[in-house]
Amino acid sequence: MAPKVLVSDKLSETAVQVFRDRGVEVDYLPDLGKDKDALLARIGDYDGLAIRSATKVTEKLLAAADRLKVIGRAGIGVDNVDVSAASKKGVIVMNTPFGNSVTTAEHAIAMMFAVARQLPEASASTHDGKWEKNRFMGVELFNKTLGVIGAGNIGSIVCDRALGLHMKVIAYDPYLSEERAKSMGVTKVDLDELLARADFITLHVPLTDKTRNILSAEAISKTKTGVRIINCARGGLVDEKALAEALKSGRVAGAAFDVFEVEPATDSPLFHLPNVVVTPHLGASTSEAQENVAIQVAEQMSDYLLTGAVQNALNMPSVTAEEAAVMGPWLKLAGHLGAFAGQLTDEPIKAINVLYDGNVSHMNLDALNCAAISGIMKATNPDVNLVSAPIIARERGIKIATTRQEKGGVFEGYMKLTVVTGKRERSIAGTVFSDGKPRFIQIKGITIDAEIGAHMLYTTNRDEPGIIGTLGHTLGDAGVNIANFTLGRSAQGGDAIALLYLDEAPNPEVLKQLEATGLFQQVRPLVFDVA
Numbered sequence: 001m002a003p004k005v006l007v008s009d010k011l012s013e014t015a016v017q018v019f020r021d022r023g024v025e026v027d028y029l030p031d032l033g034k035d036k037d038a039l040l041a042r043i044g045d046y047d048g049l050a051i052r053s054a055t056k057v058t059e060k061l062l063a064a065a066d067r068l069k070v071i072g073r074a075g076i077g078v079d080n081v082d083v084s085a086a087s088k089k090g091v092i093v094m095n096t097p098f099g100n101s102v103t104t105a106e107h108a109i110a111m112m113f114a115v116a117r118q119l120p121e122a123s124a125s126t127h128d129g130k131w132e133k134n135r136f137m138g139v140e141l142f143n144k145t146l147g148v149i150g151a152g153n154i155g156s157i158v159c160d161r162a163l164g165l166h167m168k169v170i171a172y173d174p175y176l177s178e179e180r181a182k183s184m185g186v187t188k189v190d191l192d193e194l195l196a197r198a199d200f201i202t203l204h205v206p207l208t209d210k211t212r213n214i215l216s217a218e219a220i221s222k223t224k225t226g227v228r229i230i231n232c233a234r235g236g237l238v239d240e241k242a243l244a245e246a247l248k249s250g251r252v253a254g255a256a257f258d259v260f261e262v263e264p265a266t267d268s269p270l271f272h273l274p275n276v277v278v279t280p281h282l283g284a285s286t287s288e289a290q291e292n293v294a295i296q297v298a299e300q301m302s303d304y305l306l307t308g309a310v311q312n313a314l315n316m317p318s319v320t321a322e323e324a325a326v327m328g329p330w331l332k333l334a335g336h337l338g339a340f341a342g343q344l345t346d347e348p349i350k351a352i353n354v355l356y357d358g359n360v361s362h363m364n365l366d367a368l369n370c371a372a373i374s375g376i377m378k379a380t381n382p383d384v385n386l387v388s389a390p391i392i393a394r395e396r397g398i399k400i401a402t403t404r405q406e407k408g409g410v411f412e413g414y415m416k417l418t419v420v421t422g423k424r425e426r427s428i429a430g431t432v433f434s435d436g437k438p439r440f441i442q443i444k445g446i447t448i449d450a451e452i453g454a455h456m457l458y459t460t461n462r463d464e465p466g467i468i469g470t471l472g473h474t475l476g477d478a479g480v481n482i483a484n485f486t487l488g489r490s491a492q493g494g495d496a497i498a499l500l501y502l503d504e505a506p507n508p509e510v511l512k513q514l515e516a517t518g519l520f521q522q523v524r525p526l527v528f529d530v531a
Contacts, residue, residue: 005025036061059085075099076095143168147202149204200230232283241269308328341419342377344458347422348421354402358407358411456527459514462493463492467496
């Protein structure tokens with residue numbers, strides 16, 4: 001059955017057609033997002049939800065979304081989506097951070113020009129029939145110092161445009177390397193130096209606990225007298241009351257704001273102040289940007305629903321369609337390793353360690369980790385998936401460690417998963433053969449070669465005669481067929497294991513009979529999702 005997507009906000013017809021052309025069933029109901037009760041009644045019918053800013057994806061809505069796998073936001077901001085609740089529900093949340101980058105950067109540059117030359121006031125004055133040429137004395141951008149707070153995708157475009165205007169550009173960004181700054185042609189500085197040196201300051205960071213009020217009253221007091229401040233990123237990055245006071249005192253010569261602490265902004269301390277340019281969150285408001293983000297979100301959602309490719313997800317590592325094709329068997333293996341460990345672990349888990357060797361060590365390890373953790377967590381929570389599993393692990397205080405190494409064994413690549421509890425460590429390793437089938441190759445340090453089936457039986461014992469006969473006889477009498485039988489031991493007379501691939505699940509009575517023989521230390525049925 002084809003996946004089904006609901007578009008509950010206004011999206012371009014081109015984007016809606018992308019879903020149809022890709023074979024995704026789509027309902028285009030652009031006004032439904034404004035009616036939360038109607039949306040709540042219908043959301044259970046869909047695998048995907050495509051939105052803009054009107055639709056509010058709350059915890060209550062997610063609770064009713066039994067089929068939902070992915071939410072796509074046409075745009076960068078996801079303030080209208082409860083990402084935490086979506087993650088716990090196992091729903092991927094995607095946005096389109098690059099579709100409106102040029103548009104937003106251009107708006108910031110336009111706002112800088114506007115506040116430098118007082119263009120809105122001059123326009124209004126001239127429209128009123130006045131000719132106040134001497135009143136509107138502006139400043140040049142040429143040779144001025146622009147301080148860019150946040151040199152990511154949009155910020156880097158602003159830097160490039162400013163350099164084209166022959167401005168001196170300095171940038172503050174904790175994640176900006178010296179090499180990257182040099183290649184961009186900008187100077188990396190700390191925040192205090194930026195505040196002290198910049199003639200213009202423009203912000204291009206997301207709103208987080210760390211960036212909220214990054215331009216506080218204290219920060220504004222450190223700025224160069226006569227600075228002009230531009231914010232086309234997110235409301236809440238600047239203390240608007242403190243900025244208004246600095247504008248009134250003359251410390252700040254002008255400001256240009258496209259975003260506000262409260263939106264829609266019907267009132268702000270910045271309104272009606274001289275040389276303050278304000279626009280109603282127009283950063284992404286060009287026809288090109290709106291079309292780009294709409295098409296991009298339709299393509300991303302279609303890719304995920306049809307191929308498993310993940311792009312621009314906020315709560316899961318990205319996996320390209322090419323990666324998904326190559327990694328598919330390894331993702332299955334990671335899930336099987338996790339499922340094995342999870343079904344055998346009865347105590348609280350303290351840590352999960354994953355070793356990647358050889359060719360697999362060069363793959364997308366974040367995604368493989370998610371698959372392994374998901375496999376473990378499914379033992380106690382069948383509804384968990386690659387999105388929600390890391391959240392659950394983090395909430396339980398489980399430490400995740402990853403090690404990669406170059407080829408160190410007979411296999412081209414393999415994975416080894418170790419689960420640590422307060423009582424023991426349990427490890428299992430596996431690989432993917434050239435036929436694309438995952439195999440278990442080591443359990444408890446004992447080498448094996450086991451095909452993985454939906455129903456398996458795992459036993460541990462001392463290496464002694466009679467084990468094979470007992471297993472075969474007991475299962476045969478119960479009518480349980482053995483598809484594959486794998487044995488391994490640490491040494492003659494030492495620890496031994498058996499892993500049986502069965503055509504069906506053994507009933508509890510069979511397990512009790514095996515335990516009653518006294519030959520086995522452990523008898524555990526295992527279930528694997530091999531679909």
